Amino acid sequence: MEENNQVIIAGVSHLQTDFDYSMAELAQLVAANNLKVVDQIRQQIDQINNKTYFGSGKVQEIKQLAQYHNVSLIIVNDELSPAQVRNLEKATQLHFLDRTELILQVFTQRAHSRQAQLQVAIAQLQYQLPRIHPSGNPLDQQRGQSGLANRGAGESKLELNRRTIRQQITKLKQELRHVEQTLNTQGARRQNSKLPQVALVGYTNAGKSTTLNGILDLVADKNSKKVFVKDQLFATLDTSIRKITLPQKPSFLLSDTVGFVSKLPHNLIEAFQSTLAEAKNADLLVQVIDASDSHREQMMQTTQQTLSEIGITNKPMIYAYNKADQTSDFQGPQVIGNNIYYSALQESSLKTLIELIYQKLFSNYRVIKVLIPYSNSQLNQSINQLVIQNQSYTNEGTIYQLLVNPTDYDSLTEYQID
Ligand SMILES: Nc1nc2c(ncn2[C@@H]2O[C@H](COP(=O)(O)OP(=O)(O)OP(=O)(O)O)[C@@H](O)[C@H]2O)c(=O)[nH]1
Ligand SMILES: [Mg+2]
The missing domain is CATH 3.40.50.11060 (GTPase HflX, N-terminal domain)
Known part of the structure; x- marks a missing residue:
């Protein structure tokens, strides 16, 4: 500069x-x-x-x-x-x-990933489109307006520049679609498309990525890659999705994504639509808030406003007040209704957060006991995808105690015992 x-x-x-x-x-x-x-x-x-x-x-x-x-x-x-x-x-x-x-x-x-780079480049060009001038230098715009002929020439050159930019935008959008398709077919998303989805949202630097990493540590998932954390604005520009699995519990997908800031440019929101789609498709949002920041109220307002701009309203939400360790008299995690006061750096905090997520996400899950004949191998196979709390074998078949969602419950009632 x-x-x-x-x-x-x-x-x-x-x-x-x-x-x-x-x-x-x-x-x-x-x-x-x-x-x-x-x-x-x-x-x-x-x-x-x-x-x-x-x-x-x-x-x-x-x-x-x-x-x-x-x-x-x-x-x-x-x-x-x-x-x-x-x-x-x-x-x-x-x-x-x-x-x-x-x-x-x-x-x-x-922007490091190709997807983020393309999204930002599109937003940049869209911002520039109404702002370009024949010479490229805004100060020349006034100086150049001396005669009619001159002005005409300027205008057509301006049109040409604008057309070039529009063409560039179209090209970048095509490439972005291509990159996103590849990501979609590779990602955890496709393989686990039926799992409930939870998205971490909130202001930049609130601790979303730290929370995701902490949860990954807790579930001891050695295969899941950690996400990037740094004390800076917009450390995360890409969406990361991780599958969270705990013993005897249903799995869910947890995603971390770009943070918000007040007056987030419209072009950026538009360009980041697919990145923000994770939040759009989520069954539950966890809004991470920096509880130690005196501006937290405004930051929450901005988050709410940005979410509605993307078209996200009325989604179940947990308000996760993070960095409580930096506030005075923090003893340990505390849950009050849909609010949790916690620190993403503390194990007991993260355990409590996961419990709260489970409560919200699986409140309509129910336990069912079923007897499945050995001959029904297809059903036995699909039951293995569900959460099995208990399993025993009898002459007639396998007895399972399962934790299931309402749809699975309904489809299993014909095999239900006691
Ligand atoms: N003291 C303290 N620091 C935290 C806590 N959680 C996160 N941090 C720090 O806050 C900074 C930002 O954390 P990130 O996880 O990168 O924040 P983010 O919400 O992902 O930020 P963006 O990706 O920019 O949107 C890092 O320096 C973290 O170490 C916490 O509970 N306590
Ligand atoms: Mg982050």
């Missing part, structure tokens, strides 16, 4: 209750981009200025502050329209980057 990595962040608080928090988060996103905030500028107005976003006096103030700090890049806490960026840059001769672009940049850095 800039040689000089110092920036000023700027925001307008328009009837926004969580303005402080969103500015603090903007500073974190800036740090995630290896840039340094040297100062910030705020304005309180009820109406955003369509032309320059900030009021005109504020624009001059930004220019002066930038001169004072010798900074040439201003980061704005909102998505700006292409015209607003142009007008601001024209008025100040500075560069402006908006929150959306900043988030896109962080995603770009973090």
Whole structure:
């Protein structure tokens, strides 16, 4: 980016209750981009200025502050329209980057798998599409508008550039579909498509991946690969799905996926649809919350809002307040209704969380005792896929005590004994 990595962040608080928090988060996103905030500028107005976003006096103030700090890049806490960026840059001769672009940049850095890279690239191009200019340099847009002929030429070149970008998007989308098909046919998903699904969702850095890893440790599943954990925004961009199996219990699939942030760009949500599909298809969501963060309420609101934007409403949810070890007087895990206070770093906590998941997921499972004749080998075989609590042999056949879902229960009643 800039040689000089110092920036000023700027925001307008328009009837926004969580303005402080969103500015603090903007500073974190800036740090995630290896840039340094040297100062910030705020304005309180009820109406955003369509032309320059900030009021005109504020624009001059930004220019002066930038001169004072010798900074040439201003980061704005909102998505700006292409015209607003142009007008601001024209008025100040500075560069402006908006929150959306900043988030896109962080995603770009973090994308390692082909799927994530394609998703981010699509979101980037979609963001750029309305923002490109004939010269590629937004500052030239104004300078180039000197004569009619010139302008016409500019416009057709602009159309050409736009068409090229649209073609690129189409091509990347095709490749993405291809990659996703391959993943679908390989994954745990297909082999275990009938198992109940649980998805970890929530704010970035809340501890979703740590929770998944902890649970994998607990079930001592040596074959399951751990997922990546780091104290940074958007450590996870890919979905990981793991099968969780405990003795004498039904198995389920547990998935970990991309975290949320406030004002998550729409293009990203759209591009990450298939990654987020895990949450969409889940039977149960576990919303992981950083209980030690003073902004947890806003983060929960943002999570709720993002979920409804993806079309997820009214799903059964466990509220998992993580990092309780960093709050005062944490003794051990505590469950109150659908809420659990826990630490993903503590074994007893994870055990309690798994129990809660089982309770929610399998509350309608029932125990049935059946006698299956030896001659019915097909049925004996499919029973082996179910949770067998007990098994004994008689002259007439095998007696099983099973823990089953309502559908299986119904289909087995004709073999039921006592
Ligand atoms: N003290 C403490 N730290 C935790 C706990 N759970 C997670 N962490 C730390 O929090 C940071 C983020 O954890 P992750 O599991 O990567 O968070 P995430 O929700 O997967 O984040 P994204 O992938 O960015 O969405 C890491 O440094 C973890 O070690 C906890 O219970 N206690
Ligand atoms: Mg993660």
